[in-house]
Amino acid sequence: MVGSLAESEGQASDKYQRILEAGIKVFARKGFHNARVSEIASEAGVADGTIYIYFKNKDELLIKVFEESLAGIIERFEQVLAREPDPVSKLKRFIWSHLELLEENQALAEVIQVELRSSNKFMKEYVPARFFEYLNIIAEIVREGQQAGVIRPEISPGIFKRALFGALDELSLHWVLRKKGRDYLKSSAEQLCEIFLKGVVKEGIDI
Amino acid sequence: MVGSLAESEGQASDKYQRILEAGIKVFARKGFHNARVSEIASEAGVADGTIYIYFKNKDELLIKVFEESLAGIIERFEQVLAREPDPVSKLKRFIWSHLELLEENQALAEVIQVELRSSNKFMKEYVPARFFEYLNIIAEIVREGQQAGVIRPEISPGIFKRALFGALDELSLHWVLRKKGRDYLKSSAEQLCEIFLKGVVKEGIDI
Amino acid sequence: MVGSLAESEGQASDKYQRILEAGIKVFARKGFHNARVSEIASEAGVADGTIYIYFKNKDELLIKVFEESLAGIIERFEQVLAREPDPVSKLKRFIWSHLELLEENQALAEVIQVELRSSNKFMKEYVPARFFEYLNIIAEIVREGQQAGVIRPEISPGIFKRALFGALDELSLHWVLRKKGRDYLKSSAEQLCEIFLKGVVKEGIDI
Amino acid sequence: MVGSLAESEGQASDKYQRILEAGIKVFARKGFHNARVSEIASEAGVADGTIYIYFKNKDELLIKVFEESLAGIIERFEQVLAREPDPVSKLKRFIWSHLELLEENQALAEVIQVELRSSNKFMKEYVPARFFEYLNIIAEIVREGQQAGVIRPEISPGIFKRALFGALDELSLHWVLRKKGRDYLKSSAEQLCEIFLKGVVKEGIDI
DNA sequence: GATGAATGAGCTTTCATTCAT
DNA sequence: GATGAATGAAAGCTCATTCAT
Numbered sequence: 001m002v003g004s005l006a007e008s009e010g011q012a013s014d015k016y017q018r019i020l021e022a023g024i025k026v027f028a029r030k031g032f033h034n035a036r037v038s039e040i041a042s043e044a045g046v047a048d049g050t051i052y053i054y055f056k057n058k059d060e061l062l063i064k065v066f067e068e069s070l071a072g073i074i075e076r077f078e079q080v081l082a083r084e085p086d087p088v089s090k091l092k093r094f095i096w097s098h099l100e101l102l103e104e105n106q107a108l109a110e111v112i113q114v115e116l117r118s119s120n121k122f123m124k125e126y127v128p129a130r131f132f133e134y135l136n137i138i139a140e141i142v143r144e145g146q147q148a149g150v151i152r153p154e155i156s157p158g159i160f161k162r163a164l165f166g167a168l169d170e171l172s173l174h175w176v177l178r179k180k181g182r183d184y185l186k187s188s189a190e191q192l193c194e195i196f197l198k199g200v201v202k203e204g205i206d207i
Numbered sequence: 208m209v210g211s212l213a214e215s216e217g218q219a220s221d222k223y224q225r226i227l228e229a230g231i232k233v234f235a236r237k238g239f240h241n242a243r244v245s246e247i248a249s250e251a252g253v254a255d256g257t258i259y260i261y262f263k264n265k266d267e268l269l270i271k272v273f274e275e276s277l278a279g280i281i282e283r284f285e286q287v288l289a290r291e292p293d294p295v296s297k298l299k300r301f302i303w304s305h306l307e308l309l310e311e312n313q314a315l316a317e318v319i320q321v322e323l324r325s326s327n328k329f330m331k332e333y334v335p336a337r338f339f340e341y342l343n344i345i346a347e348i349v350r351e352g353q354q355a356g357v358i359r360p361e362i363s364p365g366i367f368k369r370a371l372f373g374a375l376d377e378l379s380l381h382w383v384l385r386k387k388g389r390d391y392l393k394s395s396a397e398q399l400c401e402i403f404l405k406g407v408v409k410e411g412i413d414i
Numbered sequence: 415m416v417g418s419l420a421e422s423e424g425q426a427s428d429k430y431q432r433i434l435e436a437g438i439k440v441f442a443r444k445g446f447h448n449a450r451v452s453e454i455a456s457e458a459g460v461a462d463g464t465i466y467i468y469f470k471n472k473d474e475l476l477i478k479v480f481e482e483s484l485a486g487i488i489e490r491f492e493q494v495l496a497r498e499p500d501p502v503s504k505l506k507r508f509i510w511s512h513l514e515l516l517e518e519n520q521a522l523a524e525v526i527q528v529e530l531r532s533s534n535k536f537m538k539e540y541v542p543a544r545f546f547e548y549l550n551i552i553a554e555i556v557r558e559g560q561q562a563g564v565i566r567p568e569i570s571p572g573i574f575k576r577a578l579f580g581a582l583d584e585l586s587l588h589w590v591l592r593k594k595g596r597d598y599l600k601s602s603a604e605q606l607c608e609i610f611l612k613g614v615v616k617e618g619i620d621i
Numbered sequence: 622m623v624g625s626l627a628e629s630e631g632q633a634s635d636k637y638q639r640i641l642e643a644g645i646k647v648f649a650r651k652g653f654h655n656a657r658v659s660e661i662a663s664e665a666g667v668a669d670g671t672i673y674i675y676f677k678n679k680d681e682l683l684i685k686v687f688e689e690s691l692a693g694i695i696e697r698f699e700q701v702l703a704r705e706p707d708p709v710s711k712l713k714r715f716i717w718s719h720l721e722l723l724e725e726n727q728a729l730a731e732v733i734q735v736e737l738r739s740s741n742k743f744m745k746e747y748v749p750a751r752f753f754e755y756l757n758i759i760a761e762i763v764r765e766g767q768q769a770g771v772i773r774p775e776i777s778p779g780i781f782k783r784a785l786f787g788a789l790d791e792l793s794l795h796w797v798l799r800k801k802g803r804d805y806l807k808s809s810a811e812q813l814c815e816i817f818l819k820g821v822v823k824e825g826i827d828i
Numbered sequence: 829g830a831t832g833a834a835t836g837a838g839c840t841t842t843c844a845t846t847c848a849t
Numbered sequence: 850g851a852t853g854a855a856t857g858a859a860a861g862c863t864c865a866t867t868c869a870t
Contacts, residue, residue: 013850033240037844038853047852049846058844088408142407150412152401159378159398160407166377167370174369191366199406200349200362201295220833244861254835259862427829447654451865452832461831463867472865502822556821564826566815573812574821576795577788584787585780605780613820614763614776615709634854658840668856673841 016054018044023065028107032062032115062115063126069108070130073101077137087145088197094138095192098168099185102175110176135161164196223261225251230272235317239269269322270333276315277337280308284344294352295404301345302399305375306392309382317383342368371403430468432458437479442521446476446529476529477540483522484544487515491551501559502611508552509606512582513599520590527587549575578610637675639665644686649731653683683736684747690729691751694722698758708766709818715759716813719789720806727797734794756782785817 022044026035037058041048055061080097084090102109138161145151171188174180194200229251233242244265248255262268287304291297309316345368352358378395381387401407436458440449451472455462469475494511498504516523552575559565585602588594608614643665647656658679662669676682701718705711723730759782766772792809795801815821 015851036842041853048844048854049852050850052845053850088412091407145407150409151407152405152409155401155407156394156398159395160402162377162381163374163399163402166373166375168373170369170373170376171366187363188366191363192370194359194362195367195370195403195406197406197408198359199402199404200298200352200358200367201404202357202359203410205295205357222834243859255861256836256863257834260833265861429830450863455832462833462865463831464829466866467829502826505821559821564823565821566819566823569815569821570808570812573792573809574816576791577813577816580787580789580791581784582787583791584783588783601777602780605777606784608773608776609781609784609820610816611820611822612773613816613818614766614772614781615818616771616773617824619709619771636855657838669840670842670857671855674854679840 015044015046015050019046019051019054019061020065020068023061024069024111025107027062027065027115028110065111066128067130069112070134074130074134074137077134081137081141086150087141087148088150090141091138091145091197092193094141095164095168095196096189099172099189102172103182103185106176109172114173114176135165138164164192167192167196222251222253222257226253226258226261226268227272227275230268231276231318232314234269234272234322235314239265239322272318273335274337276319277341281337281340281344284341288344288348293357294348294355295357297348298345298352298404299400301348302371302375302403303396306379306396309379310389310392313383316379321380321383342372345371371399374399374403429458429460429464433460433465433468433475434479434482437475438483438525439521441476441479441529442524446472477542479525480542481544483526484548488544488548488551491548495551495555500564501555501562502564504555505552505559505611506607508555509578509582509610510603513586513603516586516589517596517599523586524590527583527590549579552578578606581606581610636665636667636671640667640672640675640682641686641689644682645690645732646728648683648686648736649728653679653736686732687749688751690733691755695751695754695758698755702758702762707771708762708769709771711762712759712766712818713814715762716785716789716817717810720793720810723793723796724803724806730793731797734790734797756786759785785813788813788817 019040022040023035026040026043029035030039035058037051038048040061041051044051051061055064077094077097081090081093084093139157142151142155142157142160146153146155146157171192175184175188226247229247230242233247233250237243237246242265244258245255247268248258251258258268262271284301284304288297288300291300346364349358349362349364349367353360353362353364378399382391382395433454436454437449440454440457443449444453449472451465452462454475455465458465465475469478491508491511495504495507498507553571556565556569556571556574560567560569560571585606589598589602640661643661644656647661647664651657651660656679658672659669661682662672665672672682676685698715698718702711702714705714760778763772763776763778763781767774767776767778792813796805796809
């Protein structure tokens, strides 16, 4: 009796957190539509009904999975980027960090890569505020670079942020789905730095 | 008799085509999982069961929607690109054409943008051959440019094609989901040409 | 044109017969409920719709399969039995012939064994007249035997006919379903003769 | 509170049993293929989905209906037969009991008579272990009788058990389907005892 | 008569959600 | 708060039957 109490009460009410993490795992494994609430519950070690105490429904759980995960990522990124001396290194660091993040945390990566897309669609009303925050890290670096005179002023930060994210996203997706190795992520990072910083056209060529 | 009947009925047995187009519309409107076979059927003006005469199941319909649509797009792109004199103009033309295509055909765009993703996931076994063909148009231009000496040899065509597609894709998604106006697409095209051809870093800055 | 006409008209309109035979095969192979009208059609080499020219519906086809098949069997049995000199040999011959018939014509056997049962049920209104005719062959032999003084008068022909048919049926079913060999049918025939003619109790034992 | 609630609800969670009994009724009424899961559910007073908590699917429900019902019957038969002094009376008692059982429980009878057949077919892989147990009660009596010297040694218990069951089965079917009265069952029992114990041929007649 | 493409009613099964305990 | 048995709506798919040719 004591033992079981200790066990069940063990981590106070971390149930919210546990469900969230179970959500990441199961959404990653099965995709949103194929994820079963009961599977998430059992992964989290709670009863099915318990999920509905902490989340309004399955959709909201997915949203929270994004939001909370991104919150952590954003915080971490801001710390990492603060250590970089200039906007150009920040941009490089962003690219590397985004891809490294995936490697460390594939389940979350799959949710963000794949489910964010399909959910964007069926949850049209949901505006992914955190995701915008994440994108704006990029835009902010660009603006900084423009102020510092190292990034061309004709570049639109709002479009650039999506272009870069899209590129990262597509390469990540390919890496996730096609089970590419570690080297593929490294090459991707190097190449993206080249492309987004210097472009592909040879210097001196008129375009 | 035959002729007039065929005419009044629509176009004889264009049912395959009609279902395909209804599929595009409904998948775009609802997403794959929320699209109801019965809705596709009624959109196509056929009975539910008729869909199963032409397609093995709902999954196969989605696949065919991609394959057939992309086949048309690829053909069209190859014609358009053939008219461009050099690899750099081809790359620009590709970017513009991709975005113009979306504008003309929003429903198809939504399916390709969003559903391709979520289906990639649950149809892991399906290898989207046509999509690879599409991507390879980009890679081919890069290779051409490298041979012609106008594109830097250190650029990997295989990674570049995904980076560019990802960027186009993300901007398109944003345009589709956030109902941005026509100008947004134009700016996107211009900016992407700048970014991917010349990079964002000011000339003369050491990186 | 000539060739195809010759072919299609080849056997005049034996289509009725062909469908009937296809019905036997497919009902035997799949059971009534799992038999597809289209499979019967293709087995018969006709179009699906053609079946509805010759038969009101699937149920009626099943009924006709029984009736027509039994008609042939009854005719054959009457010929065979007419050659037997006395009621007791007739009874023996009936048992042997019933089992031999199965061996020659397993598909029909399965239909009669299995589908007759389940169809009796869902087609409650249908009274299998031909089947009664078949059973009455047995009853008639018993009556003959009673008149000739070789069969005990206290035996009810109406109950005996069903008892014997049931026994034959059950052994046949076992043989059909469990893929027993030829010997099993021979032993069955021998044993049934023993049991139904002489009973199982040793002579002299009081019961 | 607990007790009274349990009482008012029926019998606590007898849902398994209730579904089983509803299954017997509906399978008997409609046959396996025409029985609707929703009808069984409403007959049992539960929701459609509840059936799938207790049974894997409709097929398994049918199997369980057999197995559980036969288990009860076999137990009852063994008790009844144990009270009979000798193999011959046991055989008589078996015949009477089988037919009496039907009378008491017509719905179950119909399922066993009719659906067992059609299911044997479509569930070829399912080996009706309980049914074999039931048959073996007969075989065992025969063996006992042979050891006791009251049943002829040339009778094969394995064939006899099927012959007797088939006869009982056919008469029962006729009784069930043709709505024969109580007397028909009595005559059937008497006649079967005569036939299976003493045969139909008059004593002294050479066969 | 013959065809076979088309129909659409109707089925089993799943699973998010509820609520009595 | 926590549970998990029960719910029941809803959807993909099948296939007997029809009917324009």
